[in-house]
Every structure is written in structure tokens, then in C-alpha cells.
Amino acid sequence: MPVRRCRTTVSWAPMTHAPDHLTLADIARHLDITFEGDADQPIRGLATLKEATPDQVAFLANRAYLKDLATTQAAAVLLHPEHAKHCPVPRLEIENPYLGYAHLSQLFDPLPARDKPGIHSTAVVAPGVTLGKNVSIQAHAVVEEGVTLGDDVVVGAGSVIGADCIIGERTRLHANVTVCHGVVIGKRAILQSGCVIGGDGFGFAHDGEGWHKIAQLGGVVLGDDVEVGSCSSIDRGALGDTVIGDDVKIDSQVQIAHNVTIGAHSALAGCVGIAGSTKVGKHCMLGGGVGLSGHLTLCDGVQVTGMSLVTNSIHKPGVYSSGTGAMGNTQWRKNAVRFKQLDDIAKRLSRLEKNTGDT
Amino acid sequence: MPVRRCRTTVSWAPMTHAPDHLTLADIARHLDITFEGDADQPIRGLATLKEATPDQVAFLANRAYLKDLATTQAAAVLLHPEHAKHCPVPRLEIENPYLGYAHLSQLFDPLPARDKPGIHSTAVVAPGVTLGKNVSIQAHAVVEEGVTLGDDVVVGAGSVIGADCIIGERTRLHANVTVCHGVVIGKRAILQSGCVIGGDGFGFAHDGEGWHKIAQLGGVVLGDDVEVGSCSSIDRGALGDTVIGDDVKIDSQVQIAHNVTIGAHSALAGCVGIAGSTKVGKHCMLGGGVGLSGHLTLCDGVQVTGMSLVTNSIHKPGVYSSGTGAMGNTQWRKNAVRFKQLDDIAKRLSRLEKNTGDT
Amino acid sequence: MPVRRCRTTVSWAPMTHAPDHLTLADIARHLDITFEGDADQPIRGLATLKEATPDQVAFLANRAYLKDLATTQAAAVLLHPEHAKHCPVPRLEIENPYLGYAHLSQLFDPLPARDKPGIHSTAVVAPGVTLGKNVSIQAHAVVEEGVTLGDDVVVGAGSVIGADCIIGERTRLHANVTVCHGVVIGKRAILQSGCVIGGDGFGFAHDGEGWHKIAQLGGVVLGDDVEVGSCSSIDRGALGDTVIGDDVKIDSQVQIAHNVTIGAHSALAGCVGIAGSTKVGKHCMLGGGVGLSGHLTLCDGVQVTGMSLVTNSIHKPGVYSSGTGAMGNTQWRKNAVRFKQLDDIAKRLSRLEKNTGDT
The missing domain is CATH 2.160.10.10 (Hexapeptide repeat proteins)
Structure with missing residues (x-):
């Protein structure tokens, strides 16, 4: 039995009974927004801008990923209107794209379709x-x-x-x-x-x-x-x-x-x-x-x-916050030992300030 | 179906098959102590001094709650003899009221009554x-x-x-x-x-x-x-x-x-x-x-x-103990960075003490 | 029903259906090594050098336990050839005794024998x-x-x-x-x-x-x-x-x-x-x-x-690494308070160095 060890697609929706006949129009309707593009384009999943295939919708919710927009292969991209002009594929313009992604994600969840009352x-x-x-x-x-x-x-x-x-x-x-x-x-x-x-x-x-x-x-x-x-x-x-x-x-x-x-x-x-x-x-x-x-x-x-x-x-x-961030163990050991002397260090500093008139 | 979102009583015993015919006399007998009051008073649960209703027993195990004693509505209060004189309701005097509370709590646990061999x-x-x-x-x-x-x-x-x-x-x-x-x-x-x-x-x-x-x-x-x-x-x-x-x-x-x-x-x-x-x-x-x-x-x-x-x-x-307590993040960031310099700080202090003759 | 509260043997293999007819020869064969000793010696478990009984195999994987070798009662000991001369009982010489122990341990796991397809x-x-x-x-x-x-x-x-x-x-x-x-x-x-x-x-x-x-x-x-x-x-x-x-x-x-x-x-x-x-x-x-x-x-x-x-x-x-090791709570409280002043301490030290010309 061959065990598939790593998936090449990021959506496993095709494995399941999730709807696989959603169209771009369905997507837009679910978000209650209009769009220009092929309303009948089948949409089979969600993905990042970089990994989306032509039957997936991607989203731009973080400027850090703006660089991936120009080359995306997605069927459409969910984005804020301010980024619309850079989008090479059909746009789904929305004020809060991450929230839009959350709403869309529900459409591709295979579990509800499986529940048998x-x-x-x-x-x-x-x-x-x-x-x-x-x-x-x-x-x-x-x-x-x-x-x-x-x-x-x-x-x-x-x-x-x-x-x-x-x-x-x-x-x-x-x-x-x-x-x-x-x-x-x-x-x-x-x-x-x-x-x-x-x-x-x-x-x-x-x-x-x-x-x-x-x-x-x-x-x-x-x-x-x-x-x-x-x-x-x-x-x-x-x-x-x-x-x-x-x-x-x-x-x-x-x-x-x-x-x-x-x-x-x-x-x-x-x-x-x-x-x-x-x-x-x-x-x-x-x-x-x-x-x-x-x-x-x-x-x-x-x-x-x-x-x-x-x-x-x-x-x-x-x-x-509390605590301290990780550092190299050798450096850490030296500092951690000093932590146990910290009150003493502070007192010595105060004394030194007093003795040198630096207060 | 209305879902009850917040309970107004602190004991949910009435929801269950726990005994709901305990009396004050039963309570006292369980603790092997005597008391003055209405032996037949039904007791349907335990509660804090503040929240107890007239069919519940309360307890005073921590001086911090002494302020609630005078106004308690409890049927009776489990307390140390030293607080007896302040108690406006029947008293259940006991050396270790918290331990007494532990013993009483068992009486109101609904689980054992439900076990079906x-x-x-x-x-x-x-x-x-x-x-x-x-x-x-x-x-x-x-x-x-x-x-x-x-x-x-x-x-x-x-x-x-x-x-x-x-x-x-x-x-x-x-x-x-x-x-x-x-x-x-x-x-x-x-x-x-x-x-x-x-x-x-x-x-x-x-x-x-x-x-x-x-x-x-x-x-x-x-x-x-x-x-x-x-x-x-x-x-x-x-x-x-x-x-x-x-x-x-x-x-x-x-x-x-x-x-x-x-x-x-x-x-x-x-x-x-x-x-x-x-x-x-x-x-x-x-x-x-x-x-x-x-x-x-x-x-x-x-x-x-x-x-x-x-x-x-x-x-x-x-x-x-180890670690450090939480503080504001801005203050913490400054201190946490200094932790990484702590060994250096200690060495500099020692040198300064030496150089200023302050040792 | 008497509940056995503490076991005197370190292997519970006898309680189970694990093989209890392994011999020293089986053990050596499993590790693909030769040995001198009684091939038919029954082996019923693994144990530390100190606790092994004459029907158990022990191992020496850490020099810290070399002291236990001379007095071991084990049927045989799994050890590196360099320690062979100190071994009073039959030896199972192997380059990585801990790995050998891992391999042998599988023989005494009772679970596989129980699985019913x-x-x-x-x-x-x-x-x-x-x-x-x-x-x-x-x-x-x-x-x-x-x-x-x-x-x-x-x-x-x-x-x-x-x-x-x-x-x-x-x-x-x-x-x-x-x-x-x-x-x-x-x-x-x-x-x-x-x-x-x-x-x-x-x-x-x-x-x-x-x-x-x-x-x-x-x-x-x-x-x-x-x-x-x-x-x-x-x-x-x-x-x-x-x-x-x-x-x-x-x-x-x-x-x-x-x-x-x-x-x-x-x-x-x-x-x-x-x-x-x-x-x-x-x-x-x-x-x-x-x-x-x-x-x-x-x-x-x-x-x-x-x-x-x-x-x-x-x-x-x-x-x-990060964090600090535990110390007495009284000492710790003093130091933990100083941690909140650490940035201030570092700045005061720098100023003092500058003012005393010690930089």
C-alpha cells in the first residue's frame, strides 16, 4: 500500500464530499460582493497567492505578501480595494480580506456535509x-x-x-x-x-x-x-x-x-x-x-x-510580559548565574554611586 | 430550546439525584458535633457566607471573609469557636472549618448516588x-x-x-x-x-x-x-x-x-x-x-x-522559585535585553569597584 | 482483594504472555553477536546491573554504572568490548550497548504477542x-x-x-x-x-x-x-x-x-x-x-x-537556553525585583563609568 507522504496541493477538498461545483459567482454571492470575471469559473479550494492554482481563490490580507500578487495563478483574489490595481486576475474587493477568507473557508469545510442526523x-x-x-x-x-x-x-x-x-x-x-x-x-x-x-x-x-x-x-x-x-x-x-x-x-x-x-x-x-x-x-x-x-x-x-x-x-x-528570550547556552549560563547575584549587584552599584558622589 | 446561560444559585444539587432531604441534624451528625438550632431545617447545599440561602450551610475558613459573617443568610455556619460570638445564625463549631467543609461537601456530591453496580x-x-x-x-x-x-x-x-x-x-x-x-x-x-x-x-x-x-x-x-x-x-x-x-x-x-x-x-x-x-x-x-x-x-x-x-x-x-514576574511589555523589553548583558554588567561593576578603590 | 503496592522485580514480563522461554542464545542471535556461556540459560527480562537477577540480562551503557558491574547477578551483560575484562558473568560485547538494549527490549514487550488480527x-x-x-x-x-x-x-x-x-x-x-x-x-x-x-x-x-x-x-x-x-x-x-x-x-x-x-x-x-x-x-x-x-x-x-x-x-x-534556575524563594524575591530595574541599573553603570573616566 503506497502511503502518500506529502501532498502537492494545499487543499484536500477533492478527497472529500465537500462541494466541488462552487463557481466564482457562488463565492462572490457568499461574500455579498460584486466582481468582474467568469462567473462560471469552478472554484475547488482556497490557497495562498503563491500556491493557488487556477481553480482556487487566494487572498491578500497582509502587505508582506503583496510581492506574490503579480504572479498569482489564482482564479480570483480577495483583497482590499487599495490593492485592486495590482491584481492580474479577477478581484474580489472587500474591506477586510482576512475576514472574507474566514467566511469563504466555511464553504470548503467537508465536515458539515458529512453529518448524518x-x-x-x-x-x-x-x-x-x-x-x-x-x-x-x-x-x-x-x-x-x-x-x-x-x-x-x-x-x-x-x-x-x-x-x-x-x-x-x-x-x-x-x-x-x-x-x-x-x-x-x-x-x-x-x-x-x-x-x-x-x-x-x-x-x-x-x-x-x-x-x-x-x-x-x-x-x-x-x-x-x-x-x-x-x-x-x-x-x-x-x-x-x-x-x-x-x-x-x-x-x-x-x-x-x-x-x-x-x-x-x-x-x-x-x-x-x-x-x-x-x-x-x-x-x-x-x-x-x-x-x-x-x-x-x-x-x-x-x-x-x-x-x-x-x-x-x-x-x-x-x-x-515576563521571562527572557533564548540565547546561546554558554552566554546564557554566565548571565543566569549573575541573575542570582542581581540584588547584590544593585546594592553594590548604589554604594559605588554614593561613594563616588554620583547620585 | 432555551439554554440557561448563567446560574443564579451556586449549588446545582437540585438538578440532580443528590439527597435533598438532609437536615441540619444530619449535617451535624456527619461532622460529629453538637449545635443549637432547628434540627429539622432542610439543607440543600453548601455556599459561601455571602451567597448562601436559608437552606444552605456556609463556612468561615479564612479571616478575609469575616466581614460577610454578620449578614449571612445561611441556615448555619461552620466556623472556629473563636468566631462563634459574631455568628447571627446557628453555628457548627469546629476546629478546622475548611476540613469540615471538605467532609460536608461529600454529602452533596451527586455522583455516588447515581452509580449503578x-x-x-x-x-x-x-x-x-x-x-x-x-x-x-x-x-x-x-x-x-x-x-x-x-x-x-x-x-x-x-x-x-x-x-x-x-x-x-x-x-x-x-x-x-x-x-x-x-x-x-x-x-x-x-x-x-x-x-x-x-x-x-x-x-x-x-x-x-x-x-x-x-x-x-x-x-x-x-x-x-x-x-x-x-x-x-x-x-x-x-x-x-x-x-x-x-x-x-x-x-x-x-x-x-x-x-x-x-x-x-x-x-x-x-x-x-x-x-x-x-x-x-x-x-x-x-x-x-x-x-x-x-x-x-x-x-x-x-x-x-x-x-x-x-x-x-x-x-x-x-x-x-525561578523566573520573573510580568510587567509592562515596554519596560520588559528593555530589561530583557539587559539580561543578555548581565555577565558583562557584573564584570564592569567589579572593575569599577576596583578602579575606584571601592571593594 | 490484596492490591500489590510495590513490585519487587523490575520486569513485569512474568505477568504477561510475553515469551518466557527465551534463552541466552536467542538473545545473542537477536543481536547477531557471539558469546561464551550457557546457551540454554533462560532469560526472562532486562534489568539494570544492580537489580538484575540470574535470569535477566543487564547492560552497561554509561560509565557511571561501571561500579555495579563487578557485583552484578545478571545472567549476562551487554557491554562495550573495552569493559569486557571487568565482567564477572557472560558477556554480550557490542559497540553501542544502549542501542543493543533498545533492540533487546523489543523482545520483552508483551503487547505484540497479544494483538489479535x-x-x-x-x-x-x-x-x-x-x-x-x-x-x-x-x-x-x-x-x-x-x-x-x-x-x-x-x-x-x-x-x-x-x-x-x-x-x-x-x-x-x-x-x-x-x-x-x-x-x-x-x-x-x-x-x-x-x-x-x-x-x-x-x-x-x-x-x-x-x-x-x-x-x-x-x-x-x-x-x-x-x-x-x-x-x-x-x-x-x-x-x-x-x-x-x-x-x-x-x-x-x-x-x-x-x-x-x-x-x-x-x-x-x-x-x-x-x-x-x-x-x-x-x-x-x-x-x-x-x-x-x-x-x-x-x-x-x-x-x-x-x-x-x-x-x-x-x-x-x-x-x-532562556530563563533562570530555581533558588530559595527569599533570595529569588530580591533578585526578581531587581530584574525590573535592570535597564536602569545598566544605565546607571554606564553613567558611572563615564563620570569616573572608566570606559
């Missing part, structure tokens, strides 16, 4: 569960008692939804997702494979010798349009709920502890960890690997750069 | 498996050959237990847990969804050109009362076992490499990573995102603060 | 799937339409393979693995439990108020001999593919974002996070918890030490 014969759905219209529950999925699923919800193969969960319309659980009991999820949420919503928070009382578990009696509430990446964890609250606002986007390998609150429209990159009861505002952005200590408050509009540690609340919007 | 019709249990009394094996779970499960073990939906595992009484695997072959787990352990116990350790020999896998022939041994958080990994040993002591508590998104040893009663917060063969003592506490290099020894009683990197063994109990 | 009655395999010879699809696994599995592929219990995937011969998915649609995996790959290959990359366009999902239309291509650790995530590309080269070894809890490329023979330790579109060269090694920003290029032969953050491309092979 209905309950797979191997799925286990408890009696009395409330199911909306066109719900799809795939092979070996488990839906426990008291659950309510809205219209068009998709429950991927092997996913488990615990008792009493409420899941809003058009939400999709990919394969092998776990939603524990009593979790509430809004509309149009997307849960990637392997994520766990509502595992127990990390709460124990110490008796002087060892630990006693505190049952985690709260739940998790996810707003509308939330996305959770693969293998991420959002723990249930100890008493109240862990609350993730509308349109919050969470990448893979993220840990959100009990009773954390994340404001609407915030985005958390991969490997972020947030300790218990911390409140993150709206429109915040946390870079990859950022850590937030517990019981903090970050106001709206805070950005934290990758792998920074935040141990104090932040009350002013802006960009925050 | 028996093997779900869709579970796959190999012939010859040894099962204790009241074992519950839920939908689509898989138990491979040679496994022994103690009394009252719960195997959640979709969980897989590999061949030859031994799991002690009252241990609970939540949904979609994976326990690989030959793993030994003690009594009353709790494995949150998505965790993997006994995946292969990361061992390869290099031949000068590439890697050759070293089969990981050891296992994993978890003590009694261990908890493992969602999506955490504990890898199997290369030759000997990876060993997690009694009462060790491990949060979500933690990685424990092959042949690591963790002493009893230690606690590891989220996103901790421990490299191969490192030994962590008893009663240690590792903050979120802490990293330990391989082949280290940490003695008993070591605490490491969040996101610190430990590259040398620690032989003295105490608190250890 | 065939499709478990509870597995769900879509019609029209292409299966090689001796494929094993275990309980509750799901294989969706259009998938091709090469000869001897093993799909563990509860694993899900999405539509149109192509998986090369002898590749093994352990239990509860998720491979999303359209992923291509080479030969002899090993996917540990809980890992997710092909979850959506983290791509959204902002309209000034909130986020719009960019459908992730690319796939993931894994080369031959790739290993992916438990609970690791490799996200699918936005347009093109995320590409993992041949013989790349990825530990547990790793996050690889969309459109990342990893060159052949590289190794990534636990908790590594790599942001989108970054290209890592061949023969690179990333220590535990390392973070790479997006859109970087690391040339071949780069090593990054544990928990370092790389925010710039690296064009020269070598070892790179």
Missing part, C-alpha cells in the same frame, strides 16, 4: 434525554440521563456527555470529547477531540497530615460561540461555576481551573494555565504557555505575551 | 477478569484480560483498562480514562476524564543517525487515595515502575515521565512537568507549570512556586 | 474502508469512511479514525487515540493513548468586535517511525498541512500548532508547545516545556534546553 445504532442515549431537531449522535457516543441537546447538535464518535448537561443548538463535539455532569454549553460551540469540560477542580483540605477531597459541586458554563482545543481541560467549580464567556477561543492543551471566569471575546493560545478563581476580562489575549496565578483579576483588554507568568492582578489594558 | 450491556469485559462486589462498569468501557477490580470500583463510560491491571476498592475512573496494561492502582483513587496512566515513557537509543525505540517494560504503581486530573499523563517505567505514593494529588494537564517517584501526600498543580527518574519527596507542593529536570532528588517538604524550573536536586525543605 | 465485534468500521493484512481493530474502535489501513495496523480500543485517513503498515494506535479526518500517517508510527492528530488549528479572523472561525482545511502528515506521546495534540493546517518528518519522536503533553513543520529525526520532550507555521529542522532536540513562537525557522541541529522560550529564528546549530 440521527442516533448511531451503537450510541447509548439514556431514556428521557431531550433532543432537538437534526441532532447527530455518532458511533459509541454516550449521552447520560437528563441531558438536553439543542437543534443540529453533533456528538462525535466516542464522546461522553454526563447527566443533566444542557448543550445549545449547532454545538459540535468532535470525537472522544468528555463533558461531565451538569455542564451548560451555549450555541455554536466547538469542542475539539480529547478535551474535558467539567472534570473536578483541584480542591483539598489538609488536616496536618494529608489531604481530604472537597467535592466539586459547581459546574461549568460555556457561552455561545466558544471553541475549546484538543486535550484542553476546563474544571468544574468548587461551589459556584467556572464561566467561559461568549466567543471565547481556547486553543489546545489549555488548563482552566475551578471557578475561573473568562470574559467574552478573549483568546487563549496553546498550553495556557489559569489557576483557581482568577477572573480574566473581555477581549483579553493570552499567548502560548502563559500562566496566571489564582485569585487574580485581569481587566478587559489585557494581552500577555508567550510563557509569561502573572502573579498580580492587572488593572490597566496593555501588553504584559 | 453492574456491567453495562455495551461494556466489553474480557473473560476471566476478577471483579469485586458492586463494581460498576459503564457504557462502552473496555476491561481487558487478566484485570482485577476491587469492590465498589467504578469504570466510567468509554474508559479502557489494559491487560493485567490491578485496581483497588472504591477507585473511580471517570469517563474516557485510559489505564494501560500492567498498571497497579490503590484504593479510593480518582482518575479524572482523559487522563492516561501507563503510556510509554520517552526512551530511545540513537545510532548516530536516528532513533530506536526502547520498549517500556516497567509499569506504573499508584498508591491509595491518589487523584489524577483531567488529561494528565503518567508514563510507564522503562525497566522499573513509575511510583506515585499514597494520597498524592495531581491536577490537570500534568506530565509525569517514566520512573519518576512521588512521595506520599505531595500535591502537583496544573501543567507541572517532571522528567524521567526524578524523585520527589513526601509532602512536597509543586505550583502550576513547574518543571523538574530528570534524575533529580527533591527532599521531603519542598515547595516550588508556579512556573519555576528546577535543574538541580534540592536537599533542604523550603520554598524555591 | 481481526475486527472486534463492537468496532464500527465504515463500508468501503481499505484494510491491509492482519489489521487489528479492537473493541469500540471507530473507523470512518474512506480510510486506508496498511498491513499489521493496530487500532486500540476506543480509538477513532476520521474519514479519508491513510495509515501506513505496522502503525499502532493505542487505546482512546483520535485521528481526525484526512490525516496521513506513515509506517511503524506509534500513537500513545489520548493523543489527538488533526484537531482544528487555532485560526480566527477578528472583525473589530469578535472572532470568526477560519475552517482548517489542511491536514496533518506524519512520516514513518513517528511516535506521539499520550495526550499530545498535533493540529491540522489552515490551508497546507502540518508536517512531521520521519523518525520524529514526540513526548506526552506536547502541542504542535497548525502548519508547523518538524524535520526528520528531531525529538520533542514533554510539554513542548510550538506555535503556528514554525519550522523546526532535522536532528533538533527540544527540552521539556520549551516554547517556540510562531513563524520561526530553527535550522538543523538546534537543541533548546528545558522551559526556554524562543521568539526569534535560529540559524546556527548549537544549544540555546
Whole structure:
């Protein structure tokens, strides 16, 4: 069996059941814009300016790629009107080409066309569960008692939804997702494979010798349009709920502890960890690997750069950082040793300033 | 279908089959303490002093919340005798109120009441498996050959237990847990969804050109009362076992490499990573995102603060840290650049001290 | 039920169906080397020099363990010819003993002997799937339409393979693995439990108020001999593919974002996070918890030490680091505060040098 090791096209749409009869006119209609060119030109995918073939649409969303515009082979290019005059092929002019690309990308996603409404014969759905219209529950999925699923919800193969969960319309659980009991999820949420919503928070009382578990009696509430990446964890609250606002986007390998609150429209990159009861505002952005200590408050509009540690609340919007960038190991070793002397260095400098009268 | 987006009560017990006929007398009896008040007062949950309603019990475990005591609406308050005189409602006096809260919380956990002993019709249990009394094996779970499960073990939906595992009484695997072959787990352990116990350790020999896998022939041994958080990994040993002591508590998104040893009663917060063969003592506490290099020894009683990197063994109990806290990005950029000059700065300071006679 | 809490032997092979009738002659034949000693000596496992019993083979791959050679009880020792004269038991002389140990370890892995070719009655395999010879699809696994599995592929219990995937011969998915649609995996790959290959990359366009999902239309291509650790995530590309080269070894809890490329023979330790579109060269090694920003290029032969953050491309092979090592918390607090003054300290030093004429 020959295994294809590297693909020569950047769209794998032809492999799937995605629509392969879209035309340029369909594309323009989807974006609600006009264009000049061959309305019947078949469009079979999206690509970068450089890699697009004559049946693909490309986009120019970043000036850095302007150099690729003159030679693009794309069927048409999505671009801002200011770049129209440089475009050698049909133009799809739009104020925010990247947003246009996002909208178009949905047309080529093969998954929705594949969803088969209905309950797979191997799925286990408890009696009395409330199911909306066109719900799809795939092979070996488990839906426990008291659950309510809205219209068009998709429950991927092997996913488990615990008792009493409420899941809003058009939400999709990919394969092998776990939603524990009593979790509430809004509309149009997307849960990637392997994520766990509502595992127990990390709460124990110490008796002087060892630990006693505190049952985690709260739940998790996810707003509308939330996305959770693969293998991420959002723990249930100890008493109240862990609350993730509308349109919050969470990448893979993220840990959100009990009773954390994340404001609407915030985005958390991969490997972020947030300790218990911390409140993150709206429109915040946390870079990859950022850590937030517990019981903090970050106001709206805070950005934290990758792998920074935040141990104090932040009350002013802006960009925050910690740590140091990588350097050659030999140089680093010398500097890292000096870090341990830093307080001493500062004191010696102050003394020297004083002794030389330089203050 | 209306999706409830935010709960107004902090206990979701009414949604479940948890006991809803507990009385204040039941609560006191469970804690083995006396009280004055209406023994028949129904208690339907736990809450903070501020949020408790007249059918909930609150607790005062931290002086910071003393301000909420005077106005609490709780049915009764769990508190230390020294605060008794300030309490406007029935008191449940106890030396360690937080521990009392932990004990009470168990009463309101809806899960145990839901466990149905028996093997779900869709579970796959190999012939010859040894099962204790009241074992519950839920939908689509898989138990491979040679496994022994103690009394009252719960195997959640979709969980897989590999061949030859031994799991002690009252241990609970939540949904979609994976326990690989030959793993030994003690009594009353709790494995949150998505965790993997006994995946292969990361061992390869290099031949000068590439890697050759070293089969990981050891296992994993978890003590009694261990908890493992969602999506955490504990890898199997290369030759000997990876060993997690009694009462060790491990949060979500933690990685424990092959042949690591963790002493009893230690606690590891989220996103901790421990490299191969490192030994962590008893009663240690590792903050979120802490990293330990391989082949280290940490003695008993070591605490490491969040996101610190430990590259040398620690032989003295105490608190250890590394890294720097977050600051404004503009300020940080200036300082981070200077970090790369730190050795040079130190040398220049020494020279200056020498040249000015200030040593 | 007595739970065995700690094993006294370091090999658990006797618990399993692994071959227990190997002889010393079998061992030598497997390594293609000659030896002097009892060819019929039964060998039941591997162990360290110190712990080996008379039916186990030990190895000496590191001079640090030379001290254990004289007193070893092993049936035979795998070692470099230069140490032959110190060996009190039969010798298996080999140029690279650690590599020899790797080869031997495969003999004692109990898993292959257990694989039962065939499709478990509870597995769900879509019609029209292409299966090689001796494929094993275990309980509750799901294989969706259009998938091709090469000869001897093993799909563990509860694993899900999405539509149109192509998986090369002898590749093994352990239990509860998720491979999303359209992923291509080479030969002899090993996917540990809980890992997710092909979850959506983290791509959204902002309209000034909130986020719009960019459908992730690319796939993931894994080369031959790739290993992916438990609970690791490799996200699918936005347009093109995320590409993992041949013989790349990825530990547990790793996050690889969309459109990342990893060159052949590289190794990534636990908790590594790599942001989108970054290209890592061949023969690179990333220590535990390392973070790479997006859109970087690391040339071949780069090593990054544990928990370092790389925010710039690296064009020269070598070892790179960032951060600072742990120290006592009291000392650390003083130094960490000074880090925030570092730019000021450097400027004051320069001024002092100038004012004292020391430049």
C-alpha cells in the first residue's frame, strides 16, 4: 500500500464530499460582493497567492505578501480595494480580506456535509434525554440521563456527555470529547477531540497530615460561540461555576481551573494555565504557555505575551510580559548565574554611586 | 430550546439525584458535633457566607471573609469557636472549618448516588477478569484480560483498562480514562476524564543517525487515595515502575515521565512537568507549570512556586522559585535585553569597584 | 482483594504472555553477536546491573554504572568490548550497548504477542474502508469512511479514525487515540493513548468586535517511525498541512500548532508547545516545556534546553537556553525585583563609568 507522504496541493477538498461545483459567482454571492470575471469559473479550494492554482481563490490580507500578487495563478483574489490595481486576475474587493477568507473557508469545510442526523445504532442515549431537531449522535457516543441537546447538535464518535448537561443548538463535539455532569454549553460551540469540560477542580483540605477531597459541586458554563482545543481541560467549580464567556477561543492543551471566569471575546493560545478563581476580562489575549496565578483579576483588554507568568492582578489594558528570550547556552549560563547575584549587584552599584558622589 | 446561560444559585444539587432531604441534624451528625438550632431545617447545599440561602450551610475558613459573617443568610455556619460570638445564625463549631467543609461537601456530591453496580450491556469485559462486589462498569468501557477490580470500583463510560491491571476498592475512573496494561492502582483513587496512566515513557537509543525505540517494560504503581486530573499523563517505567505514593494529588494537564517517584501526600498543580527518574519527596507542593529536570532528588517538604524550573536536586525543605514576574511589555523589553548583558554588567561593576578603590 | 503496592522485580514480563522461554542464545542471535556461556540459560527480562537477577540480562551503557558491574547477578551483560575484562558473568560485547538494549527490549514487550488480527465485534468500521493484512481493530474502535489501513495496523480500543485517513503498515494506535479526518500517517508510527492528530488549528479572523472561525482545511502528515506521546495534540493546517518528518519522536503533553513543520529525526520532550507555521529542522532536540513562537525557522541541529522560550529564528546549530534556575524563594524575591530595574541599573553603570573616566 503506497502511503502518500506529502501532498502537492494545499487543499484536500477533492478527497472529500465537500462541494466541488462552487463557481466564482457562488463565492462572490457568499461574500455579498460584486466582481468582474467568469462567473462560471469552478472554484475547488482556497490557497495562498503563491500556491493557488487556477481553480482556487487566494487572498491578500497582509502587505508582506503583496510581492506574490503579480504572479498569482489564482482564479480570483480577495483583497482590499487599495490593492485592486495590482491584481492580474479577477478581484474580489472587500474591506477586510482576512475576514472574507474566514467566511469563504466555511464553504470548503467537508465536515458539515458529512453529518448524518440521527442516533448511531451503537450510541447509548439514556431514556428521557431531550433532543432537538437534526441532532447527530455518532458511533459509541454516550449521552447520560437528563441531558438536553439543542437543534443540529453533533456528538462525535466516542464522546461522553454526563447527566443533566444542557448543550445549545449547532454545538459540535468532535470525537472522544468528555463533558461531565451538569455542564451548560451555549450555541455554536466547538469542542475539539480529547478535551474535558467539567472534570473536578483541584480542591483539598489538609488536616496536618494529608489531604481530604472537597467535592466539586459547581459546574461549568460555556457561552455561545466558544471553541475549546484538543486535550484542553476546563474544571468544574468548587461551589459556584467556572464561566467561559461568549466567543471565547481556547486553543489546545489549555488548563482552566475551578471557578475561573473568562470574559467574552478573549483568546487563549496553546498550553495556557489559569489557576483557581482568577477572573480574566473581555477581549483579553493570552499567548502560548502563559500562566496566571489564582485569585487574580485581569481587566478587559489585557494581552500577555508567550510563557509569561502573572502573579498580580492587572488593572490597566496593555501588553504584559515576563521571562527572557533564548540565547546561546554558554552566554546564557554566565548571565543566569549573575541573575542570582542581581540584588547584590544593585546594592553594590548604589554604594559605588554614593561613594563616588554620583547620585 | 432555551439554554440557561448563567446560574443564579451556586449549588446545582437540585438538578440532580443528590439527597435533598438532609437536615441540619444530619449535617451535624456527619461532622460529629453538637449545635443549637432547628434540627429539622432542610439543607440543600453548601455556599459561601455571602451567597448562601436559608437552606444552605456556609463556612468561615479564612479571616478575609469575616466581614460577610454578620449578614449571612445561611441556615448555619461552620466556623472556629473563636468566631462563634459574631455568628447571627446557628453555628457548627469546629476546629478546622475548611476540613469540615471538605467532609460536608461529600454529602452533596451527586455522583455516588447515581452509580449503578453492574456491567453495562455495551461494556466489553474480557473473560476471566476478577471483579469485586458492586463494581460498576459503564457504557462502552473496555476491561481487558487478566484485570482485577476491587469492590465498589467504578469504570466510567468509554474508559479502557489494559491487560493485567490491578485496581483497588472504591477507585473511580471517570469517563474516557485510559489505564494501560500492567498498571497497579490503590484504593479510593480518582482518575479524572482523559487522563492516561501507563503510556510509554520517552526512551530511545540513537545510532548516530536516528532513533530506536526502547520498549517500556516497567509499569506504573499508584498508591491509595491518589487523584489524577483531567488529561494528565503518567508514563510507564522503562525497566522499573513509575511510583506515585499514597494520597498524592495531581491536577490537570500534568506530565509525569517514566520512573519518576512521588512521595506520599505531595500535591502537583496544573501543567507541572517532571522528567524521567526524578524523585520527589513526601509532602512536597509543586505550583502550576513547574518543571523538574530528570534524575533529580527533591527532599521531603519542598515547595516550588508556579512556573519555576528546577535543574538541580534540592536537599533542604523550603520554598524555591525561578523566573520573573510580568510587567509592562515596554519596560520588559528593555530589561530583557539587559539580561543578555548581565555577565558583562557584573564584570564592569567589579572593575569599577576596583578602579575606584571601592571593594 | 490484596492490591500489590510495590513490585519487587523490575520486569513485569512474568505477568504477561510475553515469551518466557527465551534463552541466552536467542538473545545473542537477536543481536547477531557471539558469546561464551550457557546457551540454554533462560532469560526472562532486562534489568539494570544492580537489580538484575540470574535470569535477566543487564547492560552497561554509561560509565557511571561501571561500579555495579563487578557485583552484578545478571545472567549476562551487554557491554562495550573495552569493559569486557571487568565482567564477572557472560558477556554480550557490542559497540553501542544502549542501542543493543533498545533492540533487546523489543523482545520483552508483551503487547505484540497479544494483538489479535481481526475486527472486534463492537468496532464500527465504515463500508468501503481499505484494510491491509492482519489489521487489528479492537473493541469500540471507530473507523470512518474512506480510510486506508496498511498491513499489521493496530487500532486500540476506543480509538477513532476520521474519514479519508491513510495509515501506513505496522502503525499502532493505542487505546482512546483520535485521528481526525484526512490525516496521513506513515509506517511503524506509534500513537500513545489520548493523543489527538488533526484537531482544528487555532485560526480566527477578528472583525473589530469578535472572532470568526477560519475552517482548517489542511491536514496533518506524519512520516514513518513517528511516535506521539499520550495526550499530545498535533493540529491540522489552515490551508497546507502540518508536517512531521520521519523518525520524529514526540513526548506526552506536547502541542504542535497548525502548519508547523518538524524535520526528520528531531525529538520533542514533554510539554513542548510550538506555535503556528514554525519550522523546526532535522536532528533538533527540544527540552521539556520549551516554547517556540510562531513563524520561526530553527535550522538543523538546534537543541533548546528545558522551559526556554524562543521568539526569534535560529540559524546556527548549537544549544540555546532562556530563563533562570530555581533558588530559595527569599533570595529569588530580591533578585526578581531587581530584574525590573535592570535597564536602569545598566544605565546607571554606564553613567558611572563615564563620570569616573572608566570606559
